[in-house]
Amino acid sequence: MTSESFDANHYFQELYKRPILLETKNLCQSFQHGKTQRTVLHQINLKIHKREFICVIGPSGCGKSTLSRVVAGLDPYSSGEVLVDGERVEGPCPERGMVFQGYTLFPWKTVKENVMFGPLMRGASQVAAESSAREWLSIIGLEKYENQYPHQLSGGMKQRVAIARALVNEPKMLLMDEPFGALDPYTRQKMQRHLMDLWQSIDITILFVTHDMDEAILLADRIVVLKANPGEVKEIIEVHLPRPRTPELMSTPEFKQLRAHVDELVHAQEEEHLDPALQRLPEIPRMTQVSHQK
Ligand SMILES: Nc1ncnc2c1ncn2[C@@H]1O[C@H](COP(=O)(O)OP(=O)(O)OP(=O)(O)O)[C@@H](O)[C@H]1O
C-alpha cells in the first residue's frame, strides 16, 4: 500500500468497528515499598480491538512491564478491571501468549520440545503436539533446528522459538515486553519485519512494550504513551502510516514528524517524573588509584 492509496481515516474507522479484545477499566496497581504504598499504575483505561497492534511506550519505571504482567495474569492488580473478550483476567492463560525480554525457554528441552510444551500441557497427544510444533517451527524458519538446545541458538533465534512457543497455543493475544531489546540492530530489524508478517497473516492482537520509539512507530496501529509516577495514559496516538512499513519509511517527513511528537511526549516527562530509583543513582566515587595511562 503506498502512502497515496492509504486512507488512514478509513483504516481506523474500520478498526474501531472490530470487537474489543482487551479492556482495562480504571486499572490501578500499587506496590508496598517498605512502609509506604506506591501507586505504579493509576486509572488505566484502554480499549484494544481485535487484530490491533498496540505499542506501549514511556520512560523507564513508568509501569510498562507492570501493565503487561497484569494483562498476562502474572500479578494480581490492586483495583479496577482487566477484561479479555469480556472475561476478567484471573491468572495466566495460554490464550494470552507471552514473549518477554529474558529468554524464557526451558534450557533442558530441545527447540521442538519447547514448542510442544503448551499443546502437551493442554492435553494434546504426542503426535499432535509434535505436528503443531513442526508447523510453527517451519513458519518461523527454524525447522532445521528442532533438535538443538536453546544454548545452541542465537538471541534472535531464541526469540523466534519463544514466539512459536506462544503462538502454537493459538492465543487471542500476544503480550511482548521488550522482546527484541537484547538483539543487535540488524537482527532486531529482521525480527520486526518477521513479526509484522506474522501479525498480518494470523488472527492475533499484539500488545508490545518497547522504549524504542522507531520500533513503536514501525509496528503499531496505535501507540499508548504512558507517563510515570504514577503510570497514567498520557496520550494514545494513531499511527497514520501505510503498511507494509519498512525502515526506509523512517526517512519520510511523516515518520519524522510523528517521531518528534512521541519523543516530546516521552522525554518531556523523563526528567520531572523519573523513576525514584533512578533519581537516587549514587555518585561514583573518584578512584584515585585509577591511572589514565594505557
Ligand atoms: N513486584 C514489585 N514490587 C514492588 N515494586 C515493583 C514491582 N514491580 C514493579 N515495581 C515498581 O514499579 C515501577 C514500574 O516498574 P516497571 O518494571 O513496570 O517499569 P517499566 O516501565 O517496565 O520500566 P523499564 O522501561 O525500565 O523496563 C518501578 O518503580 C518498580 O520499582
Ligand SMILES: [Mg+2]
Ligand atoms: Mg520494563
